[in-house]
Amino acid sequence: MKSFSLGWHLIRIYTFLIYVFMFAPIVVVIVLAFNPKQFGIFPMEGVSLRWFIKLAQNESIIDAFQNSLILGSLTAVVSTAIGILAAMAFIRFDFPGKNTLNTLLLAPIMIPEVVLGVSLLLFLRWLQQPKSFALLLIGHVVLTLPYVLLIVQARLVGIKKEYEEAAKTLGANAFQTFRDVTFPLLLPAIMAGALFSFTISFDDITATLFWATAQNQTVPVKIFSMLRNSISPEINALGAVMIVLTIATPLLAGYLSRKFSKFKP
Amino acid sequence: MVSGDRQPMVQFKGILKRFGKVTAVEKMDFDIEEGSLVTLLGPSGCGKTTLLRMVAGLEEPTEGDIFIKGKRVNDIPIHKRNLGMIFQNYALFPHKTIFDNVAFGLKYRNVSKAQIETKVTRALEMVRLPGVEKRMPSQLSGGQQQRIAMARAIVIEPDVLLMDEPLSALDENLREAMRREVDNLQQMLGVTTIFVTHDQREALSMSDKILVMKDGRKQQEGNPESVYNEPANHFVADFLGHSNFIAGEVVGVDDNHVNVRIETGDILLAENKGGFSRGDRVEMIVRAQRFDAFPKAEFQPTAGLNHFQGHIKDRSYMGGEVSYFIELGVDREIHIISMMRTRLYDIGEAVSIQVAPHHCHLIPLE
Numbered sequence: 001m002k003s004f005s006l007g008w009h010l011i012r013i014y015t016f017l018i019y020v021f022m023f024a025p026i027v028v029v030i031v032l033a034f035n036p037k038q039f040g041i042f043p044m045e046g047v048s049l050r051w052f053i054k055l056a057q058n059e060s061i062i063d064a065f066q067n068s069l070i071l072g073s074l075t076a077v078v079s080t081a082i083g084i085l086a087a088m089a090f091i092r093f094d095f096p097g098k099n100t101l102n103t104l105l106l107a108p109i110m111i112p113e114v115v116l117g118v119s120l121l122l123f124l125r126w127l128q129q130p131k132s133f134a135l136l137l138i139g140h141v142v143l144t145l146p147y148v149l150l151i152v153q154a155r156l157v158g159i160k161k162e163y164e165e166a167a168k169t170l171g172a173n174a175f176q177t178f179r180d181v182t183f184p185l186l187l188p189a190i191m192a193g194a195l196f197s198f199t200i201s202f203d204d205i206t207a208t209l210f211w212a213t214a215q216n217q218t219v220p221v222k223i224f225s226m227l228r229n230s231i232s233p234e235i236n237a238l239g240a241v242m243i244v245l246t247i248a249t250p251l252l253a254g255y256l257s258r259k260f261s262k263f264k265p
Numbered sequence: 266m267v268s269g270d271r272q273p274m275v276q277f278k279g280i281l282k283r284f285g286k287v288t289a290v291e292k293m294d295f296d297i298e299e300g301s302l303v304t305l306l307g308p309s310g311c312g313k314t315t316l317l318r319m320v321a322g323l324e325e326p327t328e329g330d331i332f333i334k335g336k337r338v339n340d341i342p343i344h345k346r347n348l349g350m351i352f353q354n355y356a357l358f359p360h361k362t363i364f365d366n367v368a369f370g371l372k373y374r375n376v377s378k379a380q381i382e383t384k385v386t387r388a389l390e391m392v393r394l395p396g397v398e399k400r401m402p403s404q405l406s407g408g409q410q411q412r413i414a415m416a417r418a419i420v421i422e423p424d425v426l427l428m429d430e431p432l433s434a435l436d437e438n439l440r441e442a443m444r445r446e447v448d449n450l451q452q453m454l455g456v457t458t459i460f461v462t463h464d465q466r467e468a469l470s471m472s473d474k475i476l477v478m479k480d481g482r483k484q485q486e487g488n489p490e491s492v493y494n495e496p497a498n499h500f501v502a503d504f505l506g507h508s509n510f511i512a513g514e515v516v517g518v519d520d521n522h523v524n525v526r527i528e529t530g531d532i533l534l535a536e537n538k539g540g541f542s543r544g545d546r547v548e549m550i551v552r553a554q555r556f557d558a559f560p561k562a563e564f565q566p567t568a569g570l571n572h573f574q575g576h577i578k579d580r581s582y583m584g585g586e587v588s589y590f591i592e593l594g595v596d597r598e599i600h601i602i603s604m605m606r607t608r609l610y611d612i613g614e615a616v617s618i619q620v621a622p623h624h625c626h627l628i629p630l631e
Contacts, residue, residue: 160354160356162352162354162356163356163358163359165321165323165343165350165352165356166350166352166356166358166417167358167369168322168323168343168344169321169322169323169343169344169346169348169349169350169427170344170349170369170370170373170417170418170421171344171345171347171370171373171374171421172344172369172373173342173344173373176344176373177344180369181358184360185359185360
């Protein structure tokens with residue numbers, strides 16, 4: 001098939017333009033991060049790591065980075081732990097109110113983040129508690145749990161019950177069955193769920209704006225507040241770091257899991 | 266088979282199982298002798314798998330008790346029952362090597378590492394698949410996976426081996442071979458085995474005892490010969506083998522035999538095992554293989570045997586045997602499977618048919 005019709009050419013151009021539209025801003029941010037001058041102008045006069053160095057010396061940003069990493073990791077751990085248990089309950093057991101509970105846990109996907117942010121704050125006010133890191137963590141778990149739940153449930157449906165039944169008849173108790181059979185078979189889904197949670201938590205701005213305090217700033221919130229003053233080239237450098245991190249983490253995890261998993265479903 | 270003074274290995278006492286409003290197993294009493302191979306036979310949905318899963322502990326009986334070695338096991342969790350179960354789709358752990366699959370049950374049984382290795386090696390030899398320890402289940406064929414599933418179940422030296430249609434996923438030729446292997450292995454180990462199947466040939470060829478089930482109810486229990494030759498009711502006769510059902514009425518009784526007038530008006534002789542008396546409405550069951558057909562012109566009746574005439578209506582040649590449908594009178598045809606000791610009969614040809622009275626089994630008309 002060498003000859004393409006005019007229609008095909010149009011579709012190719014159209015697709016190309018869409019990709020440009022989507023990725024050009026990202027490319028601009030990364031390129032401008034290496035701009036030696038205070039103002040972003042093309043053509044650039046040389047390449048410099050100046051803004052990265054300045055970034056590394058800015059303590060409030062380093063703090064925000066630390067916060068984001070800790071928050072993202074904890075969110076991933078807590079969300080995955082709850083998600084696995086909930087998925088097991090929904091797929092393997094029958095209990096009254098199952099569908100309602102499932103819908104409730106998935107609801108945060110459909111509720112606008114602004115609403116979620118405000119309502120959690122109101123709830124906190126009702127409990128008469130101050131804003132804290134715990135609030136951020138709870139909020140991010142609520143935000144990410146639906147993704148973990150959907151991924152783990154989908155995988156669990158595909159794992160035949162017979163594997164667990166076989167393990168039990170062979171003498172494994174419920175915990176050993178989970179540890180030796182269900183968990184290893186679920187692992188790819190658990191990894192994917194944890195990564196989703198981490199990246200969503202790391203990236204989130206809308207809801208986090210409501211929950212963050214001066215001590216507990218995340219990187220996106222920090223960028224947002226920096227933007228309010230001026231467009232410093234530091235932000236480009238920070239943006240570049242964020243982009244590399246959020247793209248590299250899943251890629252790395254995917255590579256590692258493929259390298260170490262003997263079992264391919 | 267074991268003498269009757271020992272207690273049964275597995276006992277069902279008044280077992281009843283309901284799923285919601287559906288009754289899967291209806292008030293079942295049944296004993297399984299130690300060392301025997303018992304088949305639960307019936308069409309799908311008859312409750313045979315449910316019965317098996319209740320022994321394993323994968324389902325709980327709604328009512329009644331299950332005893333293993335004389336001990337009530339209703340409240341004993343699955344992992345403490347010491348049973349080996351073989352699933353229809355093998356259920357080998359896909360993320361573990363063959364060695365780890367077979368060794369799985371031993372890990373929870375305080376067996377030393379050296380012993381585990383010895384036992385796994387021996388189990389793999391027993392199922393005639395030595396040397397596959399390092400492979401993954403997906404690298405083995407269906408028949409090989411089936412053997413690994415057997416090795417995994419027998420390596421723990423279970424009190425009872427449970428098999429849930431283990432051969433039904435295999436293709437026809439392999440199934441025949443595996444059937445013999447399962448049979449040999451079971452006899453070699455002497456392990457009490459409960460085998461669930463809907464395949465009558467599997468049941469008849471392997472079992473010490475068969476339990477025929479339908480709609481959750483026991484239809485008949487007994488050894489293969491008695492279940493096949495003396496079916497307790499219409500269902501059992503119909504489910505096992507090719508049967509002719511001929512309605513009739515008892516018109517005469519002597520010491521061992523009864524005379525039955527069948528629909529065509531012919532009077533046939535049958536053994537009176539059911540204690541029938543004159544005037545009883547009966548159904549006569551004759552296996553298609555028990556009839557002999559002869560060309561009408563050359564036929565010389567043997568004294569004491571039943572014989573009657575008909576025309577070949579339809580035939581299908583199956584190589585070793587021929588299946589004939591023979592028209593007797595109006596609206597009455599019988600099915601014969603002939604081993605072709607004479608010759609192939611043509612459609613429309615007049616034949617004489619002969620059958621011995623002890624092959625005519627009577628049941629009350631349902």
